[in-house]
Amino acid sequence: MLEVEVAGMKLRNPVMLASGILGSKHSSLLRIAEFAGAVVSKSVGVERREGYRNPAVLNRKCCIVNAVGLASPGAEVFSGELREFSMKSKTPLVVSLFASRPDEFASLADYFPFASAFELNLSCPHAENAGMVLGVDEKLVKKCVQVIKDVTDKPVLAKLTPNVTDIVDIGRAAEEGGADAVVAVNTVKAMAVDIFSRKPVLSNIRGGMSGKALKGIALRCVWDLYEELEIPVIGCGGISSWKDALEFILAGASAVQVGSAFYYSYRAIEGIVRGLEEYLRLTGEKIKDLIGAAHENA
Numbered sequence: 504m505l506e507v508e509v510a511g512m513k514l515r516n517p518v519m520l521a522s523g524i525l526g527s528k529h530s531s532l533l534r535i536a537e538f539a540g541a542v543v544s545k546s547v548g549v550e551r552r553e554g555y556r557n558p559a560v561l562n563r564k565c566c567i568v569n570a571v572g573l574a575s576p577g578a579e580v581f582s583g584e585l586r587e588f589s590m591k592s593k594t595p596l597v598v599s600l601f602a603s604r605p606d607e608f609a610s611l612a613d614y615f616p617f618a619s620a621f622e623l624n625l626s627c628p629h630a631e632n633a634g635m636v637l638g639v640d641e642k643l644v645k646k647c648v649q650v651i652k653d654v655t656d657k658p659v660l661a662k663l664t665p666n667v668t669d670i671v672d673i674g675r676a677a678e679e680g681g682a683d684a685v686v687a688v689n690t691v692k693a694m695a696v697d698i699f700s701r702k703p704v705l706s707n708i709r710g711g712m713s714g715k716a717l718k719g720i721a722l723r724c725v726w727d728l729y730e731e732l733e734i735p736v737i738g739c740g741g742i743s744s745w746k747d748a749l750e751f752i753l754a755g756a757s758a759v760q761v762g763s764a765f766y767y768s769y770r771a772i773e774g775i776v777r778g779l780e781e782y783l784r785l786t787g788e789k790i791k792d793l794i795g796a797a798h799e800n801a
């Protein structure tokens with residue numbers, strides 16, 4: 504009932520763990536992998552990175568605002584941690600990569616021969632153009648996907664930033680580069696001010712917003728991408744219940760990713776999977792037949 508095939512990966516259910524939520528330890532990934540259709544690792548770059556100092560994550564009712572700054576132990580150390588995971592779990596492992604220029608993505612792939620797929624985090628600052636992230640430029644996005652497709656046979660998912668004028672143009676560039684799927688979306692640019700100290704809350708001042716408040720934006724991105732692209736779309740942003748997940752699937756998502764919901768419940772994915780299962784049991788349908796169904800009624 505719940506099985507889907509996305510970008511060549513067979514998933515027992517369409518609910519994936521989103522990147523960056525559970526830190527770098529394989530033990531926490533293993534717990535989530537008991538229920539998730541797939542898990543996506545925290546993004547990793549070649550070198551170790553400290554990230555921004557605290558406060559780096561702000562938890563509000565409507566949303567999470569974070570500026571973690573891609574803290575990462577570096578590819579070599581992280582590879583050891585993820586290898587442990589891959590030896591102990593059959594759940595597909597998607598390794599999320601970040602880089603500050605396209606060619607760096609290629610050098611990262613070698614560290615993770617056990618990955619089921621790679622996800623490219625395109626929301627990273629460009630090395631030669633401070634302030635601009637790779638994912639806002641169509642040519643760079645196409646190039647990032649091409650260079651990694653040249654060195655691996657594994658599926659490549661391009662994770663898109665919503666901080667662009669037209670996400671479909673960027674999605675199309677990823678598709679032209681050879682991406683096997685797009686993930687929509689990463690966080691929306693945001694910030695918060697503390698009214699007592701009268702200072703910005705995050706040490707980095709600016710961050711990215713995720714959680715419930717992001718849902719409508721992410722859903723619209725999925726809808727638009729589904730209409731224009733041939734490759735599958737994976738929905739991500741503000742999903743915390745099975746009803747949210749179903750909304751994304753009806754809008755065109757072949758699978759969904761869940762991130763911030765873990766700040767409110769450690770059993771978020773389990774609850775979503777069970778809810779979808781029960782819904783399908785009642786309607787007698789299969790999830791794969793519901794992908795994009797809302798477009799027929801629009």
Ligand SMILES: Cc1cc2nc3c(=O)[nH]c(=O)nc-3n(C[C@H](O)[C@H](O)[C@H](O)COP(=O)(O)O)c2cc1C
Nearest residue numbers: 521522523546624688689713714740741761762763
């Ligand atoms: C604390 C935190 C860290 C994140 N780290 C990453 C990351 O390393 N790589 C990435 O691609 N996305 C990262 N994200 C973005 C999420 O994977 C996801 O795209 C976003 O939060 C929207 O989904 P959500 O509303 O379910 O959280 C992070 C989000 C949060 C809240």
